[in-house]
Amino acid sequence: MRLNKYFRLHTLAIAISTSIPCVSTFAATAEVVDENIESIAILGSRVSSRTATESSSPIDIISSESLTKGGFSELGQSLQAMAPSFNFSRTQVSDGSDLFRPATLRGLQPDQTLVLVNGKRRHNQAIFGLNGTVGAGAAGTDMNSIPMSALKNVQILRDGAAAQYGSDAIAGVINLELKDTTNVTSGFIQTGATGEGDGDVLAAGLNTGFDLGNDGGFINLTAEYRDYDGTNRAQRDTGGGSNTAPGTLSENVRWGQGNAESTFKSFFYNAMIPLDGMELYAFGGYSNRTALGNGFYRSFNEAEKNVPQVYPDGFLPQIDNEAQDISTAVGLRGEINNDWSYDVSATYGENEYDFYSQNTINASYAAEYLSNNPSASEQDIASNSGPIAGYSGGFRYDQLTFNADISGSIDIDHGENLFVSFGAEYRKENYEIVAGEEASYACGASNSPTSFPSVIDSDVFAGCGFQAYPGLRPNAANDADRNSYALYLDLEKQITEQWNLGAALRFEDFSDAGSKLIGKLSSRYELTDSLAIRGALSTGFRAPSLQQSAYTAYTTNLGEGGVLLSSFTATAGSAFPAALGVQGLNLETSKNISLGLVYDVNSALSVSLDAYRVKIDDRITLGSLQNADDVSFNPEAVAALNATGAVQGNYFSNAVNSTTQGLDVVITYQTELLAGNLDVTLAGNLNETEIDSVNSPDGIPESVALDDLQRSFLTDGQPKQRATLTFDYTREAWSGVVRANYYGETDIIYFGNDHIGLPGFLSPTGSFKPTSVLESAVLIDVNLAYQLSDNLQLSAGINNLFDKTPDELGEDEALDFITNGAFKYPVRALPYGFDGMTYYARINFSF
Template structure:
């Protein structure tokens, strides 16, 4: 049925749902009476405020802060993975910075092909580029965990192409995180650990708000300390006659655990604010933002005795390099909004965000520094064992001016929105200490530095060689965009919505994207909907300017691999062109069905075609060909990799979500089922260089990761039962099979698994509750890698390495306390 929205409810939806209590929320008691309806009002997918999720033209998930907390997850990214079927948050290990900022994806696409908003405003991306063998390799997505769960009122996930509405990156959809804004607050604390006795978590969070007729202020403080987990098995390399890097057995020839395979240490601090002030009866000033810092500790690959990388005077039994990281994140948004004549609204805002990612090595050494000749016939025999390796910095400043309202056309209303956006993205690489990257103290390649075995000494500290001054960069680019967004009821049952957006980037140029959505209400309980959309994603400044020389594995051997910046002249020597934007075409068709008993069902099928997808190549060596080998030699590289527009993909899928409230054992029972089926195929691989064959620039290992690296099926079946002071949550989470072949070159499948989560909460008083629970209560692990993983399974990788959607920690149990005030 057609909804005629008043000026009051339009303003209420903007101010109360998106930002918090405001002057407009005081104008009517009727509009605020139904809090359940307010919870279901969406702010995504339509600029007609006041619509509920089941009235939208696109599929939208609404996940409340209470639902996120009930998952038992302490991190926002993990809680979303357990709540939204199309959201994936893969676990990584021994993957440098990706161990701390995990790749978050929607509908099986890349981490940078989904747009993240906070309070409806574009959020900045992370500085870190995923360059290891992980999901989202070659991308720089969003640090979802930089936002504390304690600050989140709810999360909306728009599962539809929305670049025409919201701009670059919104190919897979949009995630909007709405901050808390209410009066009162809460204090929560959690302690827990894995069944194995590691991975201890201690977390406390405080949220407090105060609201008056003149505005509101709400702040959040949170602290979380997460201990490391290790599921590495004893290394048996010598027993099978193989060696990876030196001798891994102990002095008695027995297998011992040499690796750290699991979650990294992580210590997190958060401070967030959300506020609004009524300047007068028609205008409101608002501000929100936050600060977070995360110190992480992970490990590299073990260096054993007898290898040129191991200085036995320092490490007689070998050593495991440690990577200490620091992820700092800051953001602030300031805006003003108000009324215009004829029930129109305006909103002007400026949002600034910054993400810093620093690398530090410990328990390591620079071999060339140690064995460098001292000029007196000997060697210096000294090297620092720790160093600052450098820092990545991403900054973004966005200005928006938006208008929305209605125009009378005959007896119907045309809902109209328009606006413009200016944005500046900047990227910097700050170099590390000289010992982290240099060849000896002078970095003079003409000096011959040899290890005792006679092998050449390698430059840089081990584990994560630092960024040198030659890789330093400080660059930015500007963009602007304009859009028009309209909705109109052709009949009381037939809604048509459309959007057109033009964006222009300094480097990538201009793009026009469009979207057309239709919704037809067959009756008051059954509707069909569909969308046709084009989209785009401009290359990130991280992909344009990132460069690094680091330790990587090529055909089972560790070599120095150069990631050549796309804007570098060296890239042109290899025939690599400047990056262009990705473009997409998508189509979706869905239905919405409601029953009188409260059962709601939505089902949406979709297809997303992406052309010129930006990827990072495999590390390419001299075996590519003589011309390629000559360019490598001229630039002192053993291998090189590049960001290129090399892949076209097609993703098809279906999302089915149902909810049913009922009664059981004299209590209320809310049942939810969410199922997602997704399939991605690489339709074409195109080499942009005449020196590099297509099958080399993006080989089968990379193709397989895109096609099978994320679960093709994902489902959650959950029930929440409440009676008096008791609440019981039960969730069954299904992760489909995944495949990979990185490192070994042998294709391997990890089978589908069911995980079960359960929690029981009791209200000791009306304000104080306690909850105990277990995630993965049956202690389910991925399949063991076995002989298919040789030699890495012999090194200690019991459960694989590359594509493990739910991780390798096994069961986790916890206790949580919550006090409301």
């Protein structure tokens, strides 16, 4: 067996587990089938001879060609269109979520899915969503930081795999395999826009590779760039202005509701050099992204927030987000003898995330100046109102991982070999919160401990800090680190010709959260040559991330009556949560069970069904904001909250025990049609999460530990039904894809009246709707391509052909009222967004 081929099948050094491999594969062309046979061992199995059809858990393998056929420029969007168990929610007016989006599997949290690159653990992002979003408080992996041009394929393991891959793999594992081609240069140029005429996109990518020596060494390089103009679906509002009475429709659209203006730049590499019977390999990359998001419009007469001498008609504050990712891995692998091999590696990754406020103001600056100079002129007030832009703060996270793995086989009783993998892992993590500049958080130019009467209304105190994203204060700055180590063992044996059995054990210890021993059993049995059943039982865990245990910050959130309030998120174990009985964060633990069948009806038609049940105890959630009245039963908690200077506060806790269960189905059909080849794939996911119980300390109401708002995001914030039906047709130089994407309904309280609490008499109908609902929808995507030559292909397409958007808000919706009619659609828990139809043209080249 050639060393190079053997180890490409063993790239996953940290996995050490054979129990799962699985597989239902979407892309069913002959080329993709061959790719599956070569690469299936990269995810799930440590057995070099194991193929996709012999696995015991479901894996989707999506080729790079399939990823780009939909015309999406972002990896997350492309995966969502092809893998129904993968969700990629859109949101807006939610701080950093304008740049990153929560990527989830099977309706769980972003940080309950482990992401790998070439089989090595990818670092998480430094930030998470806060302001009422899907995945709030969960720092997952930023899928959009990876350029699609660099990918050979994407493998999605839809099964609990913590016993094999460690913490975070409760919902499953996504492995991104980088290209290793040489002597070929390929790339693309793509442009597009929305049917509304905005959202112009320009994207370009280039990939090339070179041989290193004559023994199979290589280096593959990728560069990719995207520029996105952003979209806006807001309407003219009735908020009024300096020369316009409230209730009068504004002349222009002043609010922003749409995807942010953004840019993306990246460079990735993948390399290997043979060294005297060994292989030295390395890979990694750099990416930088920016996005200019919007806050809520500040009306001209909002005394707490505006300085009319600067913004006479109000203003739309903006948040300029910048994210930077750096990663690198280096390793050495080789054969100990004919039966055993080793792989040792070091992987480093870091994410930096910074916020810059624009078109904003700190209203307390002008308020303090007027307080000290009561006879000041309008011009003097404007001149002393402080900056209208500046740095609001940032977050840093880095991770260093060392792995050592040995794998091989033992001949037992001259029968089928027992395949064995074992090894160790050490991980070091660091997390830092960086304070913003003083004007971003201060109360007046003197940074007073209290604010000052507003320049608009002396009975109202001016808000402190920048509007939309008040800066991170020095007392919120933090620097934390931890380490962990793991030992793992994986066994797999073909008991009989029809029956395969696998087992995995893993012990992992975290310096800040404790230790856990977990395990997994998996099996596959062939009932006939064409029908097999498969299943797995496993326990798992997830350690609280440093982003959760060490996070603290002040933010602006929407309170009762649509009022924006200063809010505080307390560090785990600090005074406020401790007063409420939460001393710190513990491990999440899980129990997974899956059972499925794979049926090859004939050479053209195959079916796979996989049912699953995931029970998670001590699930970590970010609690809802509580004010002094909410915790009035506990004087100590009231005092701790008041000491922060915020109106309301929240914290992380192990608040929830939940059960998620569902069904995955994949049906593929291949046939010849009109002298061409037609591949049809139906893939679907049914999924439901229920809250079993709430872990509330003695004397603390459950509504404090987990209120209805957070409950609604966990149970109803993601579609419970998802499906894709894809027709992929090729005939000579022509090819085309038609795909129908179905999204089930989402229904959450955020921005519904159960959250806002508006009195019914304010509604023209006499009452406001209790929740914010996004109806179910079917989106149709079409792509057509023509191969001009061996080196050049032209393609064009339309996504969301029939311009499907959410139902427009009515006058009886709280969000319509608080935006003065500016917002046209709901803004949270949107699996397909509100841009409507988009179109694109693309040139692919290869030489």
